[in-house]
Amino acid sequence: MKLWICASLLALLPVVGMAADAPPDWAYPVAPPDYKAPPDNGQAKHVKGSTLAFTQKDVDDSFGPPDWFPNEHAPMPQLVAHGKAPAVHACDQCHLATGRGHPESGNLAHLPADYIVEQLDQFRSGMRKSSVARRSSNMIDFAKNLTDDEVREAAQYFSSMAPAVWTRVVETDMVPKSFVGEGNMRFVAEGNAKEPIGHRIIEVPQEEEGAKLRDPHTGFIAYVPSGSIRAGEQLVATGGNGKTIQCTICHGADLKGIGNVPGLAGRSAIYIFRQLYDIQHGTRKGNAVALMEPVVKNLTQDDMIALAAYMSSRTP
Numbered sequence: 001m002k003l004w005i006c007a008s009l010l011a012l013l014p015v016v017g018m019a020a021d022a023p024p025d026w027a028y029p030v031a032p033p034d035y036k037a038p039p040d041n042g043q044a045k046h047v048k049g050s051t052l053a054f055t056q057k058d059v060d061d062s063f064g065p066p067d068w069f070p071n072e073h074a075p076m077p078q079l080v081a082h083g084k085a086p087a088v089h090a091c092d093q094c095h096l097a098t099g100r101g102h103p104e105s106g107n108l109a110h111l112p113a114d115y116i117v118e119q120l121d122q123f124r125s126g127m128r129k130s131s132v133a134r135r136s137s138n139m140i141d142f143a144k145n146l147t148d149d150e151v152r153e154a155a156q157y158f159s160s161m162a163p164a165v166w167t168r169v170v171e172t173d174m175v176p177k178s179f180v181g182e183g184n185m186r187f188v189a190e191g192n193a194k195e196p197i198g199h200r201i202i203e204v205p206q207e208e209e210g211a212k213l214r215d216p217h218t219g220f221i222a223y224v225p226s227g228s229i230r231a232g233e234q235l236v237a238t239g240g241n242g243k244t245i246q247c248t249i250c251h252g253a254d255l256k257g258i259g260n261v262p263g264l265a266g267r268s269a270i271y272i273f274r275q276l277y278d279i280q281h282g283t284r285k286g287n288a289v290a291l292m293e294p295v296v297k298n299l300t301q302d303d304m305i306a307l308a309a310y311m312s313s314r315t316p
């Protein structure tokens with residue numbers, strides 16, 4: 001009997017351990033299944049600085065989302081602007097024409113083209129998955145339906161996009177209450193209620209309406225716990241006395257990337273957190289990812305929050 005109890009307890013232990021370190025929902029936003037977007041009045045919408053007008057239906061067209069500022073970027077390849085129906089959505093639906101993208105997706109602007117190609121390969125082969133399947137399922141489906149030439153053309157386009165400050169990092173103890181809604185994006189809740197930030201990063205649009213309309217001019221705010229930027233800087237600079245390895249060795253002195261190693265400066269804080277977590281938990285794998293495994297092995301979630309806060313606060 002005693003033996004049986006011991007065995008059962010042992011069997012329970014790893015489960016308990018995993019639950020304590022489950023992927024945090026603030027980093028992997030998914031709207032609740034019963035979420036209903038507010039009704040649309042069908043009228044034409046505008047964003048500041050653009051003479052164009054689109055209805056919400058146009059905005060939500062997966063194969064031709066609005067291009068509010070066509071003069072501000074090179075002509076988009078067909079795949080970026082329109083995808084490949086029926087399986088592959090237009091890349092700019094989630095990453096925007098500028099590549100800067102929404103935090104629940106990712107920022108592709110100025111990434112090395114070969115790195116982008118390699119990531120599509122990793123999604124396709126099953127090496128790269130998110131710890132929350134919903135966050136990577138689209139990319140996996142798209143990658144499986146694309147040829148190498150199509151991927152290469154999109155990769156070159158995004159790689160040529162200029163980086164820009166897109167996420168404003170704000171240290172705080174209290175954050176506006178928020179919820180996950182349309183497009184699995186997090187928004188500030190109505191009213192002025194606040195709550196303690198705790199051990200989280202809360203990333204929300206600077207202008208809710210602009211983000212919903214896919215305006216490439218309105219970026220995001222990442223609220224991070226007080227002191228986390230400095231804590232991240234310490235880890236980056238010193239490696240935390242052997243806890244991790246100085247990021248700058250591979251990602252460049254200014255964290256803007258070297259060769260095919262992606263830049264991290266100025267990118268979405270929750271995106272960076274997700275990647276550190278996914279690599280630590282083995283859901284994101286790959287030849288080059290092996291270099292990151294010793295980096296993340298001993299990091300706590302608070303370390304990852306600090307690193308993400310610091311990276312995101314740097315000028316891209």
Ligand code: HEC
Pocket residue numbers: 079080088089090091092093094095104105106107108111115116117119120129130135136138139142151154155262271274
């Ligand atoms: C429906 C939304 C959506 C569309 C459309 C989309 N993506 Fe993504 N993409 C995502 C999400 C979500 C992630 C992040 C997954 C994660 O968190 O790990 C991502 C990540 C990526 C990454 C990894 C970035 C990095 O830094 O490693 C690349 C590269 C990428 N997408 C390329 C593309 C290309 C090329 C297209 C067009 C064929 C495209 N995406 C279309 C949602 C989308």
Ligand code: HEC
Pocket residue numbers: 115118235236244245246247248249250251261262264272273275276286288289291292295307
């Ligand atoms: C020994 C080299 C090396 C060191 C040191 C290193 N990295 Fe990386 N990192 C890489 C490589 C290579 C990749 C790209 C992996 C791939 O191609 O899939 C990467 C990818 C990443 C990504 C995912 C980027 C994306 O666009 O999805 C993040 C986030 C990251 N590193 C953060 C860090 C942080 C934070 C540190 C320091 C604590 C660090 N890295 C230290 C080599 C390194």
